[in-house]
Amino acid sequence: MQKSNDTNSIISALLEARESRWNTKLSLVKYGWHLVSLQLNVPGYPKSSECSEQFMRLIENEFERYLICRAIGKYKKEKKKAKDAAGEWIAFLVPEANMGAQELKDLTEAFEESHEYGRLIDLDVLDSKGKAISSGKAKRCFICDESAAFCRNSRTHTIEEVRKNMFHKMETYNELCYDAELVSSVSKYALKAMMYEVALSPKPGLVCRASQGCHTDMDYRTFMDSMVAISPFFQDIAQLAIEHKGNDLSNVLPDIREIGLLMEAAMTKATFGVNTHKGAIFLLAISVFAAIRVIKKKKGVFKSNLFSSVVQQITRGVIQRELCSLKESSSLSHGEVCFMKYGLQGAGARGEAEQGFPTVMHHALPFMKEHFNDQFNKLTDKELANQLIPLLLKIIANNNDTNVLFRHDKTILETLKQKATMAMEAFQRGETSIYTELVAWCNENKISPGGSADLLAISLFVHFCQTDTTVL
Amino acid sequence: MELKIKAQAGSFESSDVLIMVEPQPLGVGRKIELESIVLQQFGEDLLNQINTDLDTFAISDVRVIINDKGALPPTISARLETALKRSAGIQSGTLS
Numbered sequence: 001m002q003k004s005n006d007t008n009s010i011i012s013a014l015l016e017a018r019e020s021r022w023n024t025k026l027s028l029v030k031y032g033w034h035l036v037s038l039q040l041n042v043p044g045y046p047k048s049s050e051c052s053e054q055f056m057r058l059i060e061n062e063f064e065r066y067l068i069c070r071a072i073g074k075y076k077k078e079k080k081k082a083k084d085a086a087g088e089w090i091a092f093l094v095p096e097a098n099m100g101a102q103e104l105k106d107l108t109e110a111f112e113e114s115h116e117y118g119r120l121i122d123l124d125v126l127d128s129k130g131k132a133i134s135s136g137k138a139k140r141c142f143i144c145d146e147s148a149a150f151c152r153n154s155r156t157h158t159i160e161e162v163r164k165n166m167f168h169k170m171e172t173y174n175e176l177c178y179d180a181e182l183v184s185s186v187s188k189y190a191l192k193a194m195m196y197e198v199a200l201s202p203k204p205g206l207v208c209r210a211s212q213g214c215h216t217d218m219d220y221r222t223f224m225d226s227m228v229a230i231s232p233f234f235q236d237i238a239q240l241a242i243e244h245k246g247n248d249l250s251n252v253l254p255d256i257r258e259i260g261l262l263m264e265a266a267m268t269k270a271t272f273g274v275n276t277h278k279g280a281i282f283l284l285a286i287s288v289f290a291a292i293r294v295i296k297k298k299k300g301v302f303k304s305n306l307f308s309s310v311v312q313q314i315t316r317g318v319i320q321r322e323l324c325s326l327k328e329s330s331s332l333s334h335g336e337v338c339f340m341k342y343g344l345q346g347a348g349a350r351g352e353a354e355q356g357f358p359t360v361m362h363h364a365l366p367f368m369k370e371h372f373n374d375q376f377n378k379l380t381d382k383e384l385a386n387q388l389i390p391l392l393l394k395i396i397a398n399n400n401d402t403n404v405l406f407r408h409d410k411t412i413l414e415t416l417k418q419k420a421t422m423a424m425e426a427f428q429r430g431e432t433s434i435y436t437e438l439v440a441w442c443n444e445n446k447i448s449p450g451g452s453a454d455l456l457a458i459s460l461f462v463h464f465c466q467t468d469t470t471v472l
Numbered sequence: 473m474e475l476k477i478k479a480q481a482g483s484f485e486s487s488d489v490l491i492m493v494e495p496q497p498l499g500v501g502r503k504i505e506l507e508s509i510v511l512q513q514f515g516e517d518l519l520n521q522i523n524t525d526l527d528t529f530a531i532s533d534v535r536v537i538i539n540d541k542g543a544l545p546p547t548i549s550a551r552l553e554t555a556l557k558r559s560a561g562i563q564s565g566t567l568s
Contacts, residue, residue, distance in 0.1 A: 019481065021485060022482075022488075124485075132484045149542040153514050153542065
Protein backbone atom coordinates (compact mmCIF):
# COMPACT_ATOMS: atom_id res chain seq x y z
CA MET A 1 0.00 0.00 0.00
CA GLN A 2 1.45 3.35 -1.04
CA LYS A 3 1.17 5.97 1.63
CA SER A 4 1.33 9.66 0.93
CA ASN A 5 4.20 11.76 2.19
CA ASP A 6 1.81 13.47 4.59
CA THR A 7 0.87 10.19 6.20
CA ASN A 8 4.52 9.21 6.45
CA SER A 9 5.52 12.46 8.08
CA ILE A 10 2.67 12.15 10.57
CA ILE A 11 3.70 8.60 11.48
CA SER A 12 7.30 9.72 11.73
CA ALA A 13 6.31 12.61 14.03
CA LEU A 14 4.25 10.27 16.22
CA LEU A 15 7.03 7.74 16.54
CA GLU A 16 9.56 10.41 17.42
CA ALA A 17 7.19 12.00 19.93
CA ARG A 18 6.57 8.69 21.70
CA GLU A 19 10.24 7.89 21.88
CA SER A 20 11.18 11.30 23.20
CA ARG A 21 8.26 11.20 25.67
CA TRP A 22 9.57 7.88 26.95
CA ASN A 23 13.08 9.30 27.28
CA THR A 24 11.73 12.34 29.14
CA LYS A 25 9.97 10.03 31.58
CA LEU A 26 13.14 8.00 32.12
CA SER A 27 15.13 11.15 32.75
CA LEU A 28 12.52 12.40 35.25
CA VAL A 29 12.49 9.26 37.40
CA LYS A 30 16.30 9.38 37.66
CA TYR A 31 15.85 12.09 40.27
CA GLY A 32 14.23 9.60 42.64
CA TRP A 33 10.61 9.95 41.59
CA HIS A 34 7.97 7.39 40.87
CA LEU A 35 6.00 8.75 37.97
CA VAL A 36 2.32 8.46 37.14
CA SER A 37 1.57 9.57 33.62
CA LEU A 38 -1.89 10.57 32.53
CA GLN A 39 -2.67 10.47 28.85
CA LEU A 40 -5.45 9.65 26.44
CA ASN A 41 -5.17 6.76 24.08
CA VAL A 42 -6.69 8.31 20.99
CA PRO A 43 -6.10 6.27 17.83
CA GLY A 44 -5.42 8.01 14.52
CA TYR A 45 -4.49 11.63 14.06
CA PRO A 46 -4.66 14.28 15.42
CA LYS A 47 -4.20 12.99 18.94
CA SER A 48 -5.72 16.00 20.64
CA SER A 49 -8.43 18.58 20.07
CA GLU A 50 -10.21 21.28 22.05
CA CYS A 51 -12.60 18.59 23.26
CA SER A 52 -9.86 16.21 24.39
CA GLU A 53 -7.92 18.99 26.08
CA GLN A 54 -10.97 20.08 28.04
CA PHE A 55 -11.53 16.45 29.01
CA MET A 56 -7.90 16.17 30.11
CA ARG A 57 -8.24 19.25 32.35
CA LEU A 58 -11.24 17.68 34.10
CA ILE A 59 -9.53 14.31 34.60
CA GLU A 60 -6.27 15.97 35.61
CA ASN A 61 -8.02 17.87 38.40
CA GLU A 62 -10.06 14.88 39.49
CA PHE A 63 -7.09 12.54 39.55
CA GLU A 64 -4.89 15.03 41.36
CA ARG A 65 -7.53 15.48 44.08
CA TYR A 66 -7.87 11.71 44.27
CA LEU A 67 -4.12 11.29 44.65
CA ILE A 68 -3.67 14.10 47.17
CA CYS A 69 -6.38 12.69 49.41
CA ARG A 70 -5.05 9.13 49.27
CA ALA A 71 -1.38 10.02 49.54
CA ILE A 72 -1.48 12.78 52.12
CA GLY A 73 2.00 14.16 52.62
CA LYS A 74 3.40 11.77 50.03
CA TYR A 75 2.33 13.43 46.79
CA LYS A 76 3.24 17.12 46.94
CA LYS A 77 1.70 18.49 43.75
CA GLU A 78 4.86 17.95 41.71
CA LYS A 79 3.75 17.58 38.13
CA LYS A 80 4.96 18.19 34.64
CA LYS A 81 2.75 18.81 31.63
CA ALA A 82 3.67 18.44 28.01
CA LYS A 83 2.07 18.26 24.61
CA ASP A 84 3.58 16.66 21.54
CA ALA A 85 2.45 15.04 18.30
CA ALA A 86 1.29 12.02 20.31
CA GLY A 87 -1.03 14.27 22.33
CA GLU A 88 -1.08 15.78 25.78
CA TRP A 89 0.46 14.08 28.76
CA ILE A 90 0.86 14.94 32.41
CA ALA A 91 3.37 13.41 34.80
CA PHE A 92 2.56 13.31 38.53
CA LEU A 93 5.74 12.78 40.51
CA VAL A 94 5.96 11.07 43.91
CA PRO A 95 9.28 10.81 45.78
CA GLU A 96 10.33 7.14 45.89
CA ALA A 97 11.03 7.42 49.62
CA ASN A 98 7.39 8.37 50.29
CA MET A 99 5.52 5.55 48.63
CA GLY A 100 5.98 2.23 46.88
CA ALA A 101 5.45 2.14 43.13
CA GLN A 102 3.02 -0.78 43.46
CA GLU A 103 0.94 1.16 45.98
CA LEU A 104 0.82 4.00 43.48
CA LYS A 105 -0.21 1.61 40.70
CA ASP A 106 -3.02 0.26 42.90
CA LEU A 107 -4.29 3.82 43.38
CA THR A 108 -4.25 4.60 39.67
CA GLU A 109 -6.10 1.40 38.89
CA ALA A 110 -8.70 2.09 41.54
CA PHE A 111 -9.18 5.55 40.05
CA GLU A 112 -9.61 4.20 36.52
CA GLU A 113 -12.09 1.61 37.71
CA SER A 114 -14.11 4.00 39.87
CA HIS A 115 -14.41 6.65 37.17
CA GLU A 116 -17.29 6.30 34.77
CA TYR A 117 -15.04 7.48 31.92
CA GLY A 118 -11.93 5.64 33.19
CA ARG A 119 -11.66 3.58 30.02
CA LEU A 120 -10.79 6.65 28.02
CA ILE A 121 -7.67 7.41 30.00
CA ASP A 122 -4.30 5.80 30.49
CA LEU A 123 -2.62 6.08 33.87
CA ASP A 124 0.79 4.43 33.67
CA VAL A 125 3.23 4.08 36.53
CA LEU A 126 6.96 4.14 36.00
CA ASP A 127 9.07 3.44 39.08
CA SER A 128 12.23 5.33 40.01
CA LYS A 129 14.35 2.58 38.44
CA GLY A 130 12.67 3.16 35.07
CA LYS A 131 10.55 0.04 35.26
CA ALA A 132 6.96 0.23 34.08
CA ILE A 133 4.62 -1.24 36.68
CA SER A 134 2.08 -3.35 34.88
CA SER A 135 -1.31 -4.24 36.25
CA GLY A 136 -1.30 -7.55 34.42
CA LYS A 137 -4.89 -6.85 33.43
CA ALA A 138 -5.88 -6.32 29.84
CA LYS A 139 -7.69 -3.05 29.14
CA ARG A 140 -11.14 -3.46 27.60
CA CYS A 141 -11.95 -2.08 24.18
CA PHE A 142 -13.93 1.20 24.05
CA ILE A 143 -16.55 -0.26 21.81
CA CYS A 144 -16.94 -3.97 22.48
CA ASP A 145 -15.99 -6.13 25.43
CA GLU A 146 -12.86 -7.67 23.91
CA SER A 147 -9.40 -6.72 25.14
CA ALA A 148 -8.42 -3.35 23.67
CA ALA A 149 -5.11 -4.70 22.35
CA PHE A 150 -6.89 -7.55 20.55
CA CYS A 151 -9.33 -5.22 18.83
CA ARG A 152 -6.56 -2.85 17.84
CA ASN A 153 -4.33 -5.53 16.32
CA SER A 154 -7.12 -7.37 14.58
CA ARG A 155 -8.66 -4.08 13.43
CA THR A 156 -12.09 -5.12 14.62
CA HIS A 157 -13.26 -1.51 14.43
CA THR A 158 -12.12 1.18 12.06
CA ILE A 159 -9.99 3.98 13.49
CA GLU A 160 -12.77 6.41 12.55
CA GLU A 161 -15.32 4.41 14.53
CA VAL A 162 -13.14 4.30 17.65
CA ARG A 163 -12.28 8.00 17.39
CA LYS A 164 -15.91 8.98 16.91
CA ASN A 165 -16.91 6.92 19.91
CA MET A 166 -14.12 8.33 22.11
CA PHE A 167 -14.68 11.95 21.19
CA HIS A 168 -18.41 11.53 21.66
CA LYS A 169 -17.83 10.17 25.17
CA MET A 170 -15.39 12.96 26.01
CA GLU A 171 -17.85 15.54 24.72
CA THR A 172 -20.62 14.02 26.82
CA TYR A 173 -18.50 14.13 29.95
CA ASN A 174 -17.30 17.69 29.26
CA GLU A 175 -20.89 18.83 28.91
CA LEU A 176 -21.98 16.97 32.02
CA CYS A 177 -19.29 18.70 34.07
CA TYR A 178 -20.00 22.07 32.47
CA ASP A 179 -23.72 21.76 33.22
CA ALA A 180 -23.05 20.81 36.84
CA GLU A 181 -20.80 23.85 37.21
CA LEU A 182 -23.43 26.05 35.59
CA VAL A 183 -26.21 24.77 37.86
CA SER A 184 -24.05 25.36 40.90
CA SER A 185 -22.98 28.87 39.84
CA VAL A 186 -26.36 30.21 38.81
CA SER A 187 -28.02 28.82 41.97
CA LYS A 188 -25.36 30.56 44.02
CA TYR A 189 -26.02 33.86 42.26
CA ALA A 190 -29.69 33.62 43.26
CA LEU A 191 -28.88 33.03 46.92
CA LYS A 192 -26.16 35.69 46.90
CA ALA A 193 -28.55 38.23 45.36
CA MET A 194 -31.13 37.61 48.12
CA MET A 195 -28.46 37.82 50.82
CA TYR A 196 -27.04 41.11 49.55
CA GLU A 197 -30.52 42.59 49.40
CA VAL A 198 -31.60 41.71 52.94
CA ALA A 199 -28.20 42.50 54.46
CA LEU A 200 -28.27 46.04 53.04
CA SER A 201 -28.79 48.47 55.92
CA PRO A 202 -30.54 50.74 56.55
CA LYS A 203 -33.43 50.36 54.09
CA PRO A 204 -36.74 52.24 54.00
CA GLY A 205 -39.44 50.16 55.72
CA LEU A 206 -37.74 46.88 54.82
CA VAL A 207 -36.22 44.23 57.03
CA CYS A 208 -32.46 44.64 57.12
CA ARG A 209 -29.51 43.64 59.27
CA ALA A 210 -29.86 46.55 61.65
CA SER A 211 -33.64 46.84 61.83
CA GLN A 212 -37.00 45.20 61.28
CA GLY A 213 -38.05 48.24 59.23
CA CYS A 214 -41.79 48.67 59.62
CA HIS A 215 -42.39 44.95 60.18
CA THR A 216 -43.30 43.37 63.47
CA ASP A 217 -43.61 39.71 62.51
CA MET A 218 -40.19 39.21 60.91
CA ASP A 219 -36.57 40.23 61.29
CA TYR A 220 -33.16 39.52 59.80
CA ARG A 221 -33.07 36.07 61.35
CA THR A 222 -36.44 35.16 59.79
CA PHE A 223 -34.96 36.05 56.40
CA MET A 224 -31.81 34.01 56.99
CA ASP A 225 -33.84 30.96 57.93
CA SER A 226 -36.08 31.42 54.91
CA MET A 227 -33.18 31.87 52.48
CA VAL A 228 -31.47 28.76 53.78
CA ALA A 229 -34.71 26.82 53.39
CA ILE A 230 -35.41 27.85 49.80
CA SER A 231 -31.88 28.01 48.35
CA PRO A 232 -31.42 24.26 47.58
CA PHE A 233 -34.41 24.40 45.22
CA PHE A 234 -32.65 26.83 42.90
CA GLN A 235 -30.50 23.89 41.83
CA ASP A 236 -33.64 21.92 40.94
CA ILE A 237 -34.88 24.79 38.79
CA ALA A 238 -31.46 25.14 37.17
CA GLN A 239 -31.44 21.41 36.44
CA LEU A 240 -34.92 21.70 34.95
CA ALA A 241 -33.58 24.37 32.60
CA ILE A 242 -30.56 22.23 31.66
CA GLU A 243 -32.82 19.30 30.79
CA HIS A 244 -35.36 21.34 28.84
CA LYS A 245 -35.29 20.33 25.18
CA GLY A 246 -36.08 22.62 22.29
CA ASN A 247 -36.79 26.33 22.07
CA ASP A 248 -40.45 26.41 23.05
CA LEU A 249 -40.70 27.93 26.52
CA SER A 250 -44.44 28.50 26.58
CA ASN A 251 -45.11 25.44 28.71
CA VAL A 252 -42.33 25.55 31.29
CA LEU A 253 -43.95 27.89 33.82
CA PRO A 254 -46.07 25.15 35.46
CA ASP A 255 -42.93 23.03 35.93
CA ILE A 256 -41.09 25.96 37.47
CA ARG A 257 -44.10 26.68 39.67
CA GLU A 258 -44.17 23.13 41.01
CA ILE A 259 -40.71 23.70 42.44
CA GLY A 260 -41.80 27.22 43.46
CA LEU A 261 -44.58 25.70 45.56
CA LEU A 262 -42.07 23.48 47.32
CA MET A 263 -40.01 26.60 48.01
CA GLU A 264 -43.00 28.43 49.45
CA ALA A 265 -43.73 25.43 51.68
CA ALA A 266 -40.09 25.36 52.85
CA MET A 267 -40.26 29.11 53.51
CA THR A 268 -43.51 28.85 55.47
CA LYS A 269 -42.08 26.04 57.57
CA ALA A 270 -38.84 27.91 58.28
CA THR A 271 -40.56 31.19 59.17
CA PHE A 272 -43.52 29.70 61.06
CA GLY A 273 -45.91 31.09 58.51
CA VAL A 274 -44.45 34.49 57.65
CA ASN A 275 -44.25 35.48 53.97
CA THR A 276 -40.69 36.68 53.57
CA HIS A 277 -39.96 35.63 50.00
CA LYS A 278 -43.08 34.80 47.99
CA GLY A 279 -42.39 37.47 45.36
CA ALA A 280 -38.65 36.77 45.36
CA ILE A 281 -39.27 33.05 44.83
CA PHE A 282 -41.47 33.75 41.79
CA LEU A 283 -39.02 36.20 40.23
CA LEU A 284 -35.79 34.38 41.05
CA ALA A 285 -37.14 30.96 40.03
CA ILE A 286 -37.97 32.32 36.58
CA SER A 287 -34.66 34.19 36.48
CA VAL A 288 -32.60 31.10 37.30
CA PHE A 289 -34.37 29.12 34.59
CA ALA A 290 -33.95 31.93 32.06
CA ALA A 291 -30.28 32.56 32.91
CA ILE A 292 -29.36 28.91 32.41
CA ARG A 293 -31.14 28.87 29.05
CA VAL A 294 -29.30 32.00 27.92
CA ILE A 295 -25.85 30.85 29.06
CA LYS A 296 -26.34 27.37 27.53
CA LYS A 297 -27.55 28.81 24.25
CA LYS A 298 -24.79 31.39 23.99
CA LYS A 299 -22.08 28.88 24.95
CA GLY A 300 -21.09 30.54 28.18
CA VAL A 301 -22.01 34.15 27.48
CA PHE A 302 -24.82 35.87 29.38
CA LYS A 303 -26.71 38.52 27.42
CA SER A 304 -29.15 40.59 29.46
CA ASN A 305 -31.41 41.46 26.53
CA LEU A 306 -31.74 37.80 25.63
CA PHE A 307 -32.38 37.04 29.31
CA SER A 308 -35.21 39.58 29.32
CA SER A 309 -36.72 38.05 26.20
CA VAL A 310 -36.51 34.51 27.64
CA VAL A 311 -38.28 35.71 30.81
CA GLN A 312 -41.01 37.12 28.56
CA GLN A 313 -41.32 33.85 26.65
CA ILE A 314 -41.69 31.90 29.89
CA THR A 315 -44.36 34.19 31.33
CA ARG A 316 -46.22 35.20 28.16
CA GLY A 317 -49.94 35.47 28.88
CA VAL A 318 -49.87 35.09 32.67
CA ILE A 319 -51.67 38.36 33.29
CA GLN A 320 -54.41 37.50 30.82
CA ARG A 321 -54.75 33.95 32.09
CA GLU A 322 -54.29 34.48 35.80
CA LEU A 323 -55.24 38.06 36.65
CA CYS A 324 -57.82 39.16 34.09
CA SER A 325 -60.09 36.24 34.94
CA LEU A 326 -60.05 36.89 38.69
CA LYS A 327 -63.30 37.17 40.62
CA GLU A 328 -63.77 38.73 44.05
CA SER A 329 -62.82 36.16 46.63
CA SER A 330 -61.32 36.01 50.07
CA SER A 331 -58.45 33.78 49.02
CA LEU A 332 -56.71 36.21 46.67
CA SER A 333 -52.97 36.94 47.08
CA HIS A 334 -51.79 40.50 47.67
CA GLY A 335 -50.72 40.80 44.04
CA GLU A 336 -54.11 39.57 42.85
CA VAL A 337 -56.01 42.07 45.04
CA CYS A 338 -53.83 44.85 43.64
CA PHE A 339 -54.61 43.88 40.07
CA MET A 340 -58.37 43.88 40.78
CA LYS A 341 -58.04 47.35 42.22
CA TYR A 342 -55.40 49.03 40.02
CA GLY A 343 -55.31 47.06 36.78
CA LEU A 344 -52.00 46.84 34.90
CA GLN A 345 -50.34 49.34 37.23
CA GLY A 346 -50.95 46.79 39.97
CA ALA A 347 -49.75 43.76 38.01
CA GLY A 348 -46.78 43.41 40.38
CA ALA A 349 -44.31 40.57 40.06
CA ARG A 350 -46.32 38.96 37.24
CA GLY A 351 -46.33 42.25 35.33
CA GLU A 352 -42.57 42.71 35.72
CA ALA A 353 -41.92 39.16 34.58
CA GLU A 354 -44.29 39.22 31.61
CA GLN A 355 -42.60 42.37 30.33
CA GLY A 356 -39.12 40.90 30.87
CA PHE A 357 -38.27 42.93 34.01
CA PRO A 358 -38.53 46.47 32.55
CA THR A 359 -37.60 48.12 35.84
CA VAL A 360 -34.43 46.04 35.97
CA MET A 361 -33.60 46.36 32.26
CA HIS A 362 -34.41 50.05 31.74
CA HIS A 363 -33.49 51.50 35.12
CA ALA A 364 -31.35 49.23 37.32
CA LEU A 365 -28.94 47.81 34.74
CA PRO A 366 -28.06 51.15 33.06
CA PHE A 367 -27.61 52.61 36.55
CA MET A 368 -25.28 49.77 37.53
CA LYS A 369 -23.38 50.07 34.28
CA GLU A 370 -22.81 53.74 34.96
CA HIS A 371 -21.99 53.58 38.67
CA PHE A 372 -20.60 50.12 39.47
CA ASN A 373 -16.96 49.63 38.69
CA ASP A 374 -15.01 46.47 38.03
CA GLN A 375 -13.92 46.40 41.66
CA PHE A 376 -17.51 45.57 42.71
CA ASN A 377 -16.56 42.13 44.02
CA LYS A 378 -13.82 43.56 46.22
CA LEU A 379 -15.85 46.32 47.88
CA THR A 380 -16.07 46.34 51.66
CA ASP A 381 -19.47 45.96 53.28
CA LYS A 382 -19.71 49.70 53.82
CA GLU A 383 -18.65 50.55 50.26
CA LEU A 384 -21.11 48.01 48.92
CA ALA A 385 -23.95 49.67 50.85
CA ASN A 386 -23.00 53.01 49.28
CA GLN A 387 -23.42 51.46 45.84
CA LEU A 388 -26.60 49.51 46.58
CA ILE A 389 -28.58 52.22 48.39
CA PRO A 390 -28.81 54.53 45.34
CA LEU A 391 -29.60 51.50 43.18
CA LEU A 392 -32.47 50.52 45.48
CA LEU A 393 -33.71 54.13 45.41
CA LYS A 394 -33.52 54.14 41.60
CA ILE A 395 -35.71 51.02 41.56
CA ILE A 396 -38.20 52.37 44.14
CA ALA A 397 -38.46 55.61 42.13
CA ASN A 398 -39.54 53.66 39.04
CA ASN A 399 -41.46 50.68 40.33
CA ASN A 400 -45.19 50.46 40.92
CA ASP A 401 -44.66 48.39 44.04
CA THR A 402 -47.75 46.29 44.78
CA ASN A 403 -46.58 45.82 48.37
CA VAL A 404 -47.10 49.57 48.80
CA LEU A 405 -50.30 49.67 46.74
CA PHE A 406 -51.77 46.79 48.71
CA ARG A 407 -51.25 48.33 52.16
CA HIS A 408 -51.70 51.96 51.09
CA ASP A 409 -52.79 53.68 47.89
CA LYS A 410 -51.63 55.42 44.71
CA THR A 411 -50.95 58.72 46.51
CA ILE A 412 -48.56 57.11 48.97
CA LEU A 413 -46.90 55.20 46.11
CA GLU A 414 -46.35 58.42 44.13
CA THR A 415 -45.03 60.24 47.22
CA LEU A 416 -42.64 57.35 47.89
CA LYS A 417 -41.39 57.42 44.29
CA GLN A 418 -40.73 61.18 44.48
CA LYS A 419 -38.99 60.93 47.83
CA ALA A 420 -36.85 58.08 46.50
CA THR A 421 -35.79 60.19 43.50
CA MET A 422 -34.79 63.08 45.73
CA ALA A 423 -33.01 60.83 48.24
CA MET A 424 -31.07 59.17 45.45
CA GLU A 425 -29.90 62.44 43.93
CA ALA A 426 -28.88 63.76 47.34
CA PHE A 427 -27.15 60.48 48.27
CA GLN A 428 -25.06 60.67 45.14
CA ARG A 429 -23.99 64.18 46.06
CA GLY A 430 -22.86 62.79 49.40
CA GLU A 431 -25.85 64.04 51.38
CA THR A 432 -27.27 61.09 53.26
CA SER A 433 -29.70 62.96 55.53
CA ILE A 434 -32.60 62.87 53.01
CA TYR A 435 -32.18 59.12 52.77
CA THR A 436 -32.20 58.83 56.57
CA GLU A 437 -35.43 60.84 56.62
CA LEU A 438 -36.98 58.57 53.96
CA VAL A 439 -36.06 55.49 56.01
CA ALA A 440 -37.71 57.02 59.09
CA TRP A 441 -40.81 58.12 57.12
CA CYS A 442 -41.30 54.61 55.71
CA ASN A 443 -40.75 52.94 59.07
CA GLU A 444 -43.22 55.25 60.85
CA ASN A 445 -45.90 55.01 58.16
CA LYS A 446 -45.45 51.28 57.68
CA ILE A 447 -44.46 51.63 54.04
CA SER A 448 -42.42 48.62 52.92
CA PRO A 449 -41.38 48.54 49.24
CA GLY A 450 -40.85 44.77 49.19
CA GLY A 451 -41.43 44.52 45.43
CA SER A 452 -38.55 46.92 44.84
CA ALA A 453 -36.39 44.91 47.23
CA ASP A 454 -37.12 41.82 45.08
CA LEU A 455 -36.15 43.73 41.94
CA LEU A 456 -32.90 44.79 43.64
CA ALA A 457 -32.21 41.09 44.11
CA ILE A 458 -33.01 40.40 40.43
CA SER A 459 -30.73 43.26 39.35
CA LEU A 460 -27.91 41.83 41.45
CA PHE A 461 -28.61 38.35 40.08
CA VAL A 462 -28.28 39.66 36.52
CA HIS A 463 -25.11 41.51 37.51
CA PHE A 464 -23.56 38.30 38.91
CA CYS A 465 -24.51 36.39 35.75
CA GLN A 466 -22.88 39.10 33.65
CA THR A 467 -19.67 39.49 35.59
CA ASP A 468 -18.84 36.25 37.33
CA THR A 469 -16.55 34.37 35.04
CA THR A 470 -15.95 31.17 37.00
CA VAL A 471 -18.28 29.24 34.74
CA LEU A 472 -17.60 30.94 31.43
CA MET B 473 23.71 -4.41 6.88
CA GLU B 474 26.49 -4.81 9.41
CA LEU B 475 25.54 -4.37 13.06
CA LYS B 476 28.22 -2.81 15.23
CA ILE B 477 26.81 -1.82 18.61
CA LYS B 478 23.88 -2.46 20.95
CA ALA B 479 21.03 -0.12 20.07
CA GLN B 480 17.38 0.43 20.83
CA ALA B 481 14.36 2.23 19.44
CA GLY B 482 10.81 2.84 20.50
CA SER B 483 9.17 3.27 23.89
CA PHE B 484 7.14 1.56 26.53
CA GLU B 485 4.20 3.85 25.83
CA SER B 486 0.83 2.27 25.11
CA SER B 487 0.46 1.12 21.48
CA ASP B 488 4.21 1.30 21.02
CA VAL B 489 7.07 -1.16 21.17
CA LEU B 490 10.57 -1.02 22.63
CA ILE B 491 13.09 -2.93 20.52
CA MET B 492 16.71 -3.65 21.43
CA VAL B 493 19.20 -5.19 19.02
CA GLU B 494 22.62 -6.63 19.81
CA PRO B 495 25.20 -7.80 17.24
CA GLN B 496 26.11 -11.50 17.43
CA PRO B 497 29.18 -13.38 16.15
CA LEU B 498 28.92 -14.90 12.70
CA GLY B 499 27.00 -18.15 12.58
CA VAL B 500 25.17 -17.74 15.88
CA GLY B 501 21.90 -17.08 14.11
CA ARG B 502 18.89 -15.01 15.20
CA LYS B 503 17.89 -14.96 18.88
CA ILE B 504 14.50 -13.29 19.17
CA GLU B 505 13.02 -12.62 22.62
CA LEU B 506 9.44 -11.46 22.36
CA GLU B 507 7.22 -10.09 25.07
CA SER B 508 3.87 -8.73 24.08
CA ILE B 509 0.47 -7.98 25.59
CA VAL B 510 -1.00 -9.74 22.55
CA LEU B 511 1.47 -12.66 22.57
CA GLN B 512 -1.29 -15.26 22.64
CA GLN B 513 -3.25 -13.94 19.70
CA PHE B 514 -0.55 -12.39 17.55
CA GLY B 515 2.79 -13.80 18.78
CA GLU B 516 3.40 -15.91 15.69
CA ASP B 517 2.48 -13.11 13.27
CA LEU B 518 4.88 -10.81 15.10
CA LEU B 519 7.75 -13.31 14.88
CA ASN B 520 7.11 -13.84 11.16
CA GLN B 521 7.12 -10.10 10.61
CA ILE B 522 10.39 -9.63 12.51
CA ASN B 523 12.04 -12.42 10.51
CA THR B 524 10.82 -11.02 7.20
CA ASP B 525 12.15 -7.59 8.15
CA LEU B 526 15.52 -9.08 9.18
CA ASP B 527 15.62 -10.91 5.82
CA THR B 528 15.09 -7.60 4.05
CA PHE B 529 18.15 -6.14 5.74
CA ALA B 530 20.09 -9.40 5.23
CA ILE B 531 20.82 -9.86 8.91
CA SER B 532 21.33 -13.43 10.06
CA ASP B 533 23.24 -13.09 13.34
CA VAL B 534 21.51 -10.88 15.88
CA ARG B 535 19.82 -10.80 19.26
CA VAL B 536 16.51 -8.91 19.21
CA ILE B 537 14.60 -8.12 22.40
CA ILE B 538 11.07 -6.94 21.78
CA ASN B 539 8.82 -5.49 24.46
CA ASP B 540 5.51 -4.83 22.81
CA LYS B 541 2.71 -2.73 24.33
CA GLY B 542 0.27 -3.37 21.52
CA ALA B 543 1.99 -1.69 18.58
CA LEU B 544 0.56 -2.17 15.11
CA PRO B 545 2.73 -3.92 12.44
CA PRO B 546 3.91 -0.73 10.68
CA THR B 547 5.08 0.68 14.01
CA ILE B 548 6.98 -2.51 14.78
CA SER B 549 8.73 -2.48 11.40
CA ALA B 550 9.64 1.19 11.78
CA ARG B 551 11.01 0.66 15.30
CA LEU B 552 13.02 -2.40 14.23
CA GLU B 553 14.47 -0.57 11.23
CA THR B 554 15.56 2.34 13.41
CA ALA B 555 17.11 0.05 16.03
CA LEU B 556 19.05 -1.81 13.30
CA LYS B 557 20.25 1.38 11.64
CA ARG B 558 21.32 2.81 14.98
CA SER B 559 23.23 -0.39 15.64
CA ALA B 560 24.88 -0.10 12.25
CA GLY B 561 25.73 3.53 13.00
CA ILE B 562 23.81 4.96 10.04
CA GLN B 563 20.92 6.69 11.80
CA SER B 564 20.40 8.72 14.93
CA GLY B 565 16.75 9.83 14.76
CA THR B 566 13.71 7.65 14.34
CA LEU B 567 13.04 7.74 10.63
CA SER B 568 15.70 10.10 9.34
